[in-house]
Amino acid sequence: MKITFLVYNIYGMGGTVRTVTNTANYLASRNYDVEIISVRRTSAKPMFDINSKIKITSLFDARRGKLFGKNTPLYKKIIKRALLKIPSMFIDKNEDLYQMFNLFVDFKIISALKKIREGILITTIPSFNILSAKFVRNNVIKIGQEHAHFAGHGEGLQNKIKKNYNKLNALTCLTDSEIQVYKNMLNENKINLYKIENATTMPRETAKLENKVVISAGRYVPVKGYDLLIPAFSKVIEKYPDWKLKIFGAGIEEDNLREQIFEEKAYNNIFLMPKTNNILGEMLNSSIYALSSRHESFGMVIIEAMSVGLPCVSFACEGPSEIIKNNEDGVLVDEGNIDELANSLMALIEAKELRKNTAKMLKRTLKDTPLIW
Structure with missing residues (x-):
């Protein structure tokens, strides 16, 4: 079965990146067909080790000198520059990284979502969850992840969540209290809710606790x-x-x-x-x-x-x-x-x-x- 993750930047750092990497590596080690779609690419390789079986697709290469390909026609450069200057229309302004999105990236995300034809799609921020609910084919199993708490979202984003999350097949949260929040809010829509805590590998080493x-x-x-x-x-x-x-x-x-x-x-x-x-x-x-x-x-x-x-x-x-x-x-x-x-x-x-x-x-x-x- 094909399992696709949509993340902001798999080349960066942070708890969500680490969690997606760990989960994707685990699934790939069990011979699932795994792809990570990274909206941005900011370095030559991801910060964390990713199984070589996993396909990584980046939608926007933000590295210096990578804005255009060598043979990009002038008219495409002009259009791209114009779209890059227009604020995002599909990412909610309350998202932490809203300023990093733009209309060009919007189009790239929606295009990538529409190309997913089968399997499971796992999305990792509220705006991605909402885009999945709106644009992904009905035969694709859509799983939204919540890595933040509902009360921390702005009012506008909260309203979008209430309106669109019922179109997801499942939603995962990190804590019991958040499960209860979404159960109270979405229960009548009978969305499948799961508490799935973040996972990591168990190192053999133990800190000696001697250093100050x-x-x-x-x-x-x-x-x-x-x-x-x-x-x-x-x-x-x-x-x-x-x-x-x-x-x-x-x-x-x-x-x-x-x-x-x-x-x-x-x-x-x-x-x-x-x-x-x-x-x-x-x-x-x-x-x-x-x-x-x-x-x-x-x-x-x-x-x-x-x-x-x-x-x-x-x-x-x-x-x-x-x-x-x-x-x-x-x-x-x-x-x-x-x-x-x-x-x-x-x-x-x-x-x-x-x-x-x-x-x-x-x-x-x-x-x-x-x-x-």
Whole structure:
């Protein structure tokens, strides 16, 4: 059976990219015919390893010098440039990456969707789910994924979801609470709802928890709350000046975060690190994971941290609250409470044996869980 994924940028980083990669690799290893349609292409190869059996189709090559082919006629260049300047008409303005879409990309997405003639299509953001419902053939099984929480979508996008999701064959959510939201909203349409949590591989290695390093990873955007983590860790280093915080990622807030680190005079302890395709390796060299998101539908990085026995301190937003058992395999902190976040980090710093006992328990707990492949 042919299984097609539609994603924004399989060449980038982030929890959705990681999850799609893991799922696609798993399916390909079991001899399914898998294709990933990536709306954008931003590098020569994907950041994460993808099974060679998987076909990758990119709709728009955003790399420098790749805008036009060598023999593109002048009139096509003129048309393409014009379409690239027109804002998207099919991607909702409330999507995080709306500014990265345009009318040219709209046409490419719709054309690609109409060419899918069989099998299963899995779409990964609300606007893609809606486009699937509108433009994909009826004989194709349409599965929408929700990687965010419904309340975090703008009102306009919420209305589109209510109107169009009933045309999907199934919808997957990451948490029980989100399943209940969609059940209440779409139940009369009898759409199939499934809670499918993010999955990762189970590494053999376990973090030794000896290095005086706290780690975090994700896009540099407001929702990830790094502007809250920086002042929290600044309080930590007042008492523990030999500890470091490494934040791996990239994004629009990078300059603001660097300025904040400078204002806190924490530039010898807090480091904005480039995005990496070896986050597990970095976790193995750390002792605590910190998650400071204002909203987090699930938290792929929490599962990855747990898989190497790395204890996590997280704000108690929706997703982490369903993963972490407070004071058992991690610590949950009141949302947005910088002082409590700092105190919880210091408590784990001080309790070396607790960190190591937590690591052992995490490996035992996750060993047989269906979350881990």
